[in-house]
Amino acid sequence: MNSQTKILEERLFEIRETLLELEYLKKDVKTLIFSEEEHRHETIPESHFFVRLYHNYLRLFVIDVYKLIGNKEDHNIHKLIEFCKINLKVIKWHDSISIEKLKLLNDKLYSISVKFEQIQGLRNKYFAHNDKKKRQFSFKISLEELWEVLEGLQSIFAEINLHFDNNHWLFDIQYTSPGIIQSLSKYKRLRKLTLEEYGKNKPSIETNRLLSIIRSR
Structure with a gap:
């Protein structure tokens, strides 16, 4: 060469x-x-x-x-x-x-x-x-x-x-788009739901409601 x-x-x-x-x-x-x-x-x-x-x-x-x-x-x-x-x-x-x-x-x-x-x-x-x-x-x-x-x-x-x-x-x-943004969004929704339920006299969160957030895309 x-x-x-x-x-x-x-x-x-x-x-x-x-x-x-x-x-x-x-x-x-x-x-x-x-x-x-x-x-x-x-x-x-x-x-x-x-x-x-x-x-x-x-x-x-x-x-x-x-x-x-x-x-x-x-x-x-x-x-x-x-x-x-x-x-x-x-x-x-x-x-x-x-x-x-x-x-x-x-x-x-x-x-x-x-x-x-x-x-x-x-x-x-x-x-x-x-x-x-x-x-x-x-x-x-x-x-x-x-x-x-x-x-x-x-x-x-x-x-x-x-x-x-x-x-x-x-x-x-x-290129695989990082899932961190979606994961953080789910965390915020879960945290909001948990705090809302906790503020009630009888806090209770349905499992299906949690799973719907976790599995969402």
């Missing part, structure tokens, strides 16, 4: 690991904000822990996605495309990629780059640094737009990686 091929292999590995971590973070954020309505409203807004968890996941997402788009970052997607262009004939490909396809991938990167300035602003002024002029930066980027940026980066990476080693990454990870 020549040096250029080895460099590409290492860059693809680092970028893939970041993209996988971002996919998990996206799923975690979605779990916190899109949980079943009843469970979410009963648990998350009242818990500073979950609110902080949501903000910290979002902070980490922005910082990590910047690793793939920042001009000075070693493993950004634009540098990956340019490295492939320059070393196209030297790299040992499984199925050689054409310069035309690399240009199309560059165009695809450009199409999602309209959101890069907002991501950079969030990262530099709020999340990675405490910029004294941060209040002057008006960020306008939604979660859905962040997900679109991630999907675009994943798509570009997957195309290059497929040509390099014939492994097609879909980033469709096996």
